[in-house]
Amino acid sequence: MSWFSPGRLRAVVLKEFVQMRRDRATFAMIVGIPVVQLLLFGYAINSDPRHLPTVVLDADGGPYARAIVQAMRRSGYFEVRDHAPSEAAARELLQLGRAQFVLNIPVDFSRRLLRGERPAVLLEADATDPAATGPALAALSLLMAGVLDRDLPGPLAELHGGAGPVELLVHRHFNPENITQYNTVPGLMGVVLTMTMVIITALAITRERERGTMENLLATPVRPLEVLTGKILPYIAVGYLQISLVLGAARLLFDVPMEGSLALLYAVALLFIVANLSVGITFSTLAKNQLQAVQMAFFFFLPSLLLSGFMFPFRGMPGWAQAVGGCLPLTHFLRIARGVLLKGAGFADIAPELWPIALFMAAVMAVALKRYRRTLD
């Protein structure tokens, strides 16, 4: 009797594909997770929030003040809801969180502007969440410099340039267009793969055991390696489907630049997919039931999400967290994906990130093979 038979492997692979097709929940997860995560991280979770509710207190009422408000509207960051009746009312809106900003334009704004006195406008911001207001404030300071250029023609043009005609009383470091998606979407590819690959395969063997089909499978001539690889292969195809989904979205929805070679990225992704699948298979051999398998998958998923540099900048983490993160495949795949897509990295650039993934995979696979054998007794 042969030690490894392609025929038996084929049997397991075909069976897995049919089961995958029948299992609506798993199938929904394969497509649903990338789509939901794309929408969440691509649109909902945005570190560059726009359309922040803004209230204007215009004591001047002149055309220049109106021009500033118009420019703020056009910037997209401010949604000027209404003009507050009084200072107290405006402050209350801010207090209640109904307004993110209150813009105060002083009484003699136009007069002082034309005299070249650089009048000040005061922007009061609800700064409870600095991340939310930061980009808007930054954009406004840029805006103030050039906003009145067209409104100050002829002899007034001397007010252009320099420090600008108006002084803005909130200052923020210049950062005009902070496009989060460029950073998030390539990383999302790795997050999606980690999540689905691990969970789906974690269930694969546990399900066989829970439904009693494992006993039948063990009684046949099929070998552990044939079962394990037979369960992994179909999901490699699934992984590539997900990569294509995310990359398609990156291109069509988010205009993420693709500087490097996509072929290289696809090729390297194989290692990452197999690494995650072997984690799932290992959990599957350790878990007693499907619930446990899912729990284990989450234990793996959370540190991957938090310590890989996807959520927080890797270099900002303490040393121990960097050490843990350095063991996880996602950390390295993130660098590969961002490197290839954003910086146009070639194989030589990403090679140092490949061997930690390979090492991780080998260790995990060894545990899986050992554990699977033991289930015979």
Added chain:
Amino acid sequence: MDLVIDVQGITKRFGGKTVVNGLDMQVGRGEIHGFLGPNGSGKTTFIRMLCGLLTPDAGSGACLGLDVLRQQAAIRLQVGYMTQRFSLYEDLSIRENLDFVARLYAVPDRRAAVAESLERLGLAGRSRQLAGQLSGGWKQRLALAACLIHRPKLLLLDEPTAGVDPKARREFWDEIHQLAAGGLTVLVTTHYMDEAERCHRIAYIAYGSLLARGTVPEVIARAGLATWEIGGPDLPRTAARLRALPGLEQVVAFGGTLHVSTRDRARAQASLAEAFRGGAQRCAEITPGLEDVFISLMGAARDNFERGAAASETREEAPRP
């Protein structure tokens, strides 16, 4: 005799518990061998050792002429094992399940083998139905078809008819007899007496040890049991009264009668004569049935086991000062 199963002293322990204790078994070619015993007596464990799912801790022997300890992989190729619980894929269709199993065994001319198997079991018309949607009886037929598809020489059936209606059970047994007539050897566990009586020979185990073996009449005769059937009014109170009498080992309700059995015929006869003097009950000695014998064996084994366990406990405590 051409022995398909010939094992001696097969032992299996889980933790500190001996589940199968030095079991011997010989089964000849074409024989239907019944394997009986209470739940947890080690029947399933023994069968799993025969088909290589578990490795015995002690013992030796051959299955299909191959060493049970060292040639498990080769044994598996020629054995069909039907598990106690339905263990095919409920989310695969009937045909897909059979096809999967046929591929695993590398059955030559697979398509034809699957088609023939569907035909033979009368499942051809429903081959696209998902296995999970089948009723208990059909699931059982499918499971049987799946373990026959690679033409095994030995069939191991672990409680194949649990939860199956009487008609389907009878058809199942007719099928088993046909297969055995064709030279297939069958080892089957069951809790049903009527099924035990349809086996060529039976073995009875409890607490991992063999208690009786032979044809049904042999097992009954060797038990040395005397049984009386008691009929008449108010049987529950009679039963309570009889249980208190000396020499009556078991009093069991059988429909409208009571069966009183014992291995101490003389003492029981005296007790019964005393109890029914001038009463309204009828009392007649009958030939004990297989069930009477098994209940008696089970009771004796339990007493032995408990005494053994108690003895070993005292032994363990004895050395302490």
